[in-house]
Amino acid sequence: MQAISVRQPYAWAVARGHRRLSNQSEPTSYRGTLLIHAAMRVDLDSCGLPRVRAAGWDPSDPLATLGAAIAVAELTDVCDGGPSCACGEWARQGEHHWRLEDVRPLRRPIVALGRQGGLWTVQPSLAAEVEAMLLEPPSHRERVLTT
Known part of the structure; x- marks a missing residue:
């Protein structure tokens, strides 16, 4: 299984279904x-962005944690971030947008441990635990909370 480490609050936004891409330099x-791993670093400047606030960023959400696997997604495509890019407000101009579908947050x-940079x-032990x-x-408690 392949993984990417994503800084918070962006990892949370992916896991909760608000963000369907990951900006990458390559x-x-x-x-x-693709396993979504919440990095050990927080992008503090991003926590107050309107799109993050509008998504309902909640630092007390268990998926807002640091240094942990929090979701699994399917990496389906990569946009080059060029002039015709239509990846939306989460996409950073000049970066590659790794498009994520079928995001499944972990309970x-x-x-x-993760690794920044692609x-x-x-x-194998982590992959087995995730699977x-x-x-x-x-x-029962999770069923009650989601209904």
């Missing part, structure tokens, strides 16, 4: 399942 030919963060390979969590039926 393109990738990889397509497929609880899984503490893990794709990295998930350790097992995605297959677990929701607990």
